[in-house]
Amino acid sequence: MTVNELKEKVLNNKDITKDEALFLIDANLEEVASAADEIRKKYNGNSFDMCAIMSVKGGRCSENCKFCAQSSCSNADISEYKVRNKNYVVADAKKRNTPGITHYCQVSSGRKVNSQELDQICENIKGIISETNLIPCVSLGLLSQEDLKKLKDAGVKRVHNNIETSPKYFGKLCTTHTTDEKIKVMKMVHEAGLELCSGGIFGVGESWEDRIDMAIALREVRPESVPINMLKPIKGTPMESYPYLSEDELRRIIAIFKFILPKSEIRFAAGRDIIEDAGISFFRSGSNATISGDMLTVKGVSLEKDLENIRELGYEIAR
16 A cells, blocks of 8 residues: 555545555655645635624533633633624624635624524624625524524525544533534535535544544535644643644644545635744645635734745645
C-alpha cells in the first residue's frame, strides 16, 4: 500500500477503507498533503469558499460540551443576549457583504431555538437576502423537520450541525445529547433539500482512530462543508489546560479528511490565528474553504489577510 495508490483510488471515485485511512497516519506528511491537494483539485477545482458567522443568541447553554465557553459546565465569562433582531443582523451582514465572503451563518447557543426565536431568525434571513448578496446559513442546534421547512421557506440554503468527534468518543465531550440525535438532524437537512455543514473539533483528547471514525461517519451523511476546528483552550472550561495540536498534526488531519471526504469542502476554521502562516500550508493540503474573521468565542483571521493569502496561492475567490 502506498500514498499514491490510495490517491489514485480516490481519484477514481472509490472510497478508501478505515485500514487504508489508518495507513496515512504514519505515511510521509508531505506526500499525504500533496496527494490531498490533487484530490481537492479534481473534486473542488480551484475555487475557494469563505464564510462569516455571527452569534444571533448568546449565553449559558443547557448542553455540557466540555470545550465550549457557553456550556453549562463552563465558568468562562461570556456575554448573554436574546435573539438579535433584523436590524442588528442585517447591519452586521452588510459589513461582511464583501468580495470573498459567500455564506453568512447565524449561530445560536442552546440545545435548540424555540418557535418564537426561530420566527425572528427567519425574519433576519429574509433581510439578509433582500439587502446583501450573501447566502444565508444557520446553526441552531437540534432542529425538527418543521423547523427546517420554515428555514428553507425563509431562504436558508445551508444548515450547520457539527458531529464534533467519533460516535465512540462523543460521550467524553458531552452527555446531554448524542451523536445519534445529531445524525438524525443531518439526514433531515438533506431530506429537506438543504445543504449540510458538519465537522468537528480536534485536540480534545481523541485518538487518531476517533478522527478517522468521525470522517467515516460523516461520509455516510455527505456534508457539503466540513469545518475542521482546533481546540483553543478557554479559561473556565474543563479543557482550559489542554495543549494546542502541532501544525503538522493538524495538516495531516485535514489531508486525511480529504481522502475520506473528497467531494466535501474541507473548511479550516478555528485555530488558524495561532498558525504562523494563517493556514497557507493547510490550503495546499486539501482544504479549500475557511471561516474568515472571528469565531463565536475565539479570535480568527481578518478578511484582508485571508484574501491576500488565497490570491497568492492562485485560488479563485468564490464571490
